Amino acid sequence: MSRYTAVKGMNDILPPESLRWSRMEEDLRLLATRLNYQEIRTPVVESLELFQRGLGETSDVVQKEMYVFEDKNGNKLALKPEGTAGVVRAFIEHSIGIEKPGPHKLFYIGPNFRYEKPQKGRYRQFHQFGLEIFGDPTPEMDAELIYAASMILDHFKVKGEIRVNSIGCPACRPAYREKLVEYFRPKADELCGDCRRRIDSNPLRLIDCKVDAPRERWRDIPIITDHLCPQCASDFERLKKALEIFHVPFVVDPFIVRGLDYYVKTAFEITADTGGTQNAIAGGGRYDNLVAETGGPATPATGFAIGLERLLSVVPEDFYAPQPLAMGFALFDGGIPALLHLTKHLSHHPVRYMAEYTPRKFKNALQKANKLGARHIFIFGEDEVKNSQVLYKDLATGDQKTFGQHETMTIVSMLMDKEIEK
RNA sequence: GUGGGUGUAGUUCAAUGGUAGAGCACCGGAUUGUGGUUCCGGGCGUUGUGGGUUCGAGUCCCAUUACCCACCCCA
Numbered sequence: 459m460s461r462y463t464a465v466k467g468m469n470d471i472l473p474p475e476s477l478r479w480s481r482m483e484e485d486l487r488l489l490a491t492r493l494n495y496q497e498i499r500t501p502v503v504e505s506l507e508l509f510q511r512g513l514g515e516t517s518d519v520v521q522k523e524m525y526v527f528e529d530k531n532g533n534k535l536a537l538k539p540e541g542t543a544g545v546v547r548a549f550i551e552h553s554i555g556i557e558k559p560g561p562h563k564l565f566y567i568g569p570n571f572r573y574e575k576p577q578k579g580r581y582r583q584f585h586q587f588g589l590e591i592f593g594d595p596t597p598e599m600d601a602e603l604i605y606a607a608s609m610i611l612d613h614f615k616v617k618g619e620i621r622v623n624s625i626g627c628p629a630c631r632p633a634y635r636e637k638l639v640e641y642f643r644p645k646a647d648e649l650c651g652d653c654r655r656r657i658d659s660n661p662l663r664l665i666d667c668k669v670d671a672p673r674e675r676w677r678d679i680p681i682i683t684d685h686l687c688p689q690c691a692s693d694f695e696r697l698k699k700a701l702e703i704f705h706v707p708f709v710v711d712p713f714i715v716r717g718l719d720y721y722v723k724t725a726f727e728i729t730a731d732t733g734g735t736q737n738a739i740a741g742g743g744r745y746d747n748l749v750a751e752t753g754g755p756a757t758p759a760t761g762f763a764i765g766l767e768r769l770l771s772v773v774p775e776d777f778y779a780p781q782p783l784a785m786g787f788a789l790f791d792g793g794i795p796a797l798l799h800l801t802k803h804l805s806h807h808p809v810r811y812m813a814e815y816t817p818r819k820f821k822n823a824l825q826k827a828n829k830l831g832a833r834h835i836f837i838f839g840e841d842e843v844k845n846s847q848v849l850y851k852d853l854a855t856g857d858q859k860t861f862g863q864h865e866t867m868t869i870v871s872m873l874m875d876k877e878i879e880k
Numbered sequence: 881g882u883g884g885g886u887g888u889a890g891u892u893c894a895a896u897g898g899u900a901g902a903g904c905a906c907c908g909g910a911u912u913g914u915g916g917u918u919c920c921g922g923g924c925g926u927u928g929u930g931g932g933u934u935c936g937a938g939u940c941c942c943a944u945u946a947c948c949c950a951c952c953c954c955a
Contacts, residue, residue, distance in 0.1 A: 463946080463947095466946085466947090517953095518952080518953050518954080519954080522881080522953095523953080523954090540954095540955085570955080572953090572954080572955095574952090574953070574954080575882095575951095575952090576947090576948090577949060577950070577951095578948080578949065578950090579954095579955080580953085580954075580955085585955090586955060588955095663953095716954095717953065717954055727955095728955095734949080734950090735950070735951090736953095736954070736955080738954065738955060739955065741954075741955065763955060764955070765954085766955080767955080768955060769955085819912090820913040820914055820915095821914065821915070822915095823913095823914090823915085824914060824915035824916085825915060825916085826915095827915075828915050828916050829915095829916090835915095837913085837914095841913080849913090851914080851915090853915070856914090856915090858914085
């Protein structure tokens with residue numbers, strides 16, 4: 459047992475899992491870039507107030523899940539619990555919306571921190587990839603964003619369910635909220651303790667309760683989509699129409715509620731079977747008022763974030779096949795210079811290769827290569843060195859061949875061709 | 881914050897209250913340059929930690945801690 463352990467809820471990512479991570483990140487960057495999203499990198503730390511204002515004082519994230527601390531100057535800071543607030547702050551601070559006409563498409567990828575009790579799919583340090591679009595108010599842009607999300611699912615061969623909703627705007631949501639309160643108040647005695655509190659604190663959450671399962675018990679719960687203002691209602695229709703043109707498979711789920719206060723109108727969520735109860739792999743929606751509320755010019759905006767731990771947990775195991783490994787051995791000290799030359803040449807090519815410079819017996823070299831899972835080996839023994847040759851052996855097929863030591867280009871192309879075949 | 885479960889070798893797991901073990905993995909070897917099989921050899925682990933009961937505790941009791949899962953919340 460080592461004396462030090464990783465901090466609770468924060469995990470080491472070790473090989474070979476780390477390879478899946480870096481490949482996944484590479485793919486996400488590539489996909490986003492192709493759709494003309496540009497990367498924005500914001501600090502891990504922001505002022506506490508930014509999050510309090512942005513996410514809402516009453517949200518659980520702000521109330522009890524943030525890592526808050528003071529620096530030596532007494533500034534109240536927080537580790538970012540989500541990605542959007544920092545992006546919005548940077549968008550305003552650097553006048554991105556003023557310098558060029560919109561829409562401005564940005565993506566980010568990085569760690570977030572929430573002080574929660576860890577469980578499957580939930581960690582204190584977790585990672586998100588997100589897309590944000592500033593300066594476009596249309597539901598069609600929401601649809602394009604959701605289409606991008608569905609492309610990401612397809613790319614990673616993930617079967618997810620895209621659930622969309624409209625949660626209204628400041629014009630219509632308060633009225634719906636009242637309707638819910640009216641509906642549930644007489645039923646308070648039948649509700650669980652949490653829900654009784656929610657009637658006043660957060661009535662929108664009532665319909666989501668797993669203890670009471672209100673949607674099973676009462677069929678006549680007021681539904682947000684029946685209480686939208688004319689503008690929100692027509693936007694929602696346009697959203698659905700656009701999604702159909704994109705051929706995005708989706709279901710309307712009028713019970714989706716976003717946990718952060720800044721969302722309006724379009725809200726969506728992608729769920730998948732992650733093997734735990736934390737099955738939301740992505741979530742997002744429109745946040746038209748956040749830029750203004752954060753102190754910037756009124757700017758409509760929409761975006762979403764994917765939880766990378768959860769995404770990776772549903773990416774098929776064989777999605778990223780490791781490259782075959784090649785190894786080099788010397789059977790005696792006299793083979794080492796030639797082995798060094800081979801290492802030097804192969805280092806310049808995209809083949810996975812490593813050498814061992816302690817001379818081994820032939821049999822032990824093969825054993826070692828097997829144990830490390832190598833596919834190709836190169837051996838320099840006395841005969842080979844005498845003739846300026848190298849022995850190549852394919853451990854999968856047993857085929858072997860000798861090459862001249864100067865035929866390294868042939869060797870490289872052979873290794874690379876083999877990889878393409880596979 | 882609230883529950884439940886589990887902590888024994890690198891790992892997966894055993895051990896009616898009576899000397900702590902096995903598989904896998906790892907290292908070395910089995911007469912000279914051909915592997916995955918086989919065989920032989922290699923482990924004194926503060927049994928998570930601290931107390932208690934007992935002649936005797938990995939085993940029973942209490943506390944504590946870590947991890948896992950669930951509630952809650954969310955990515």
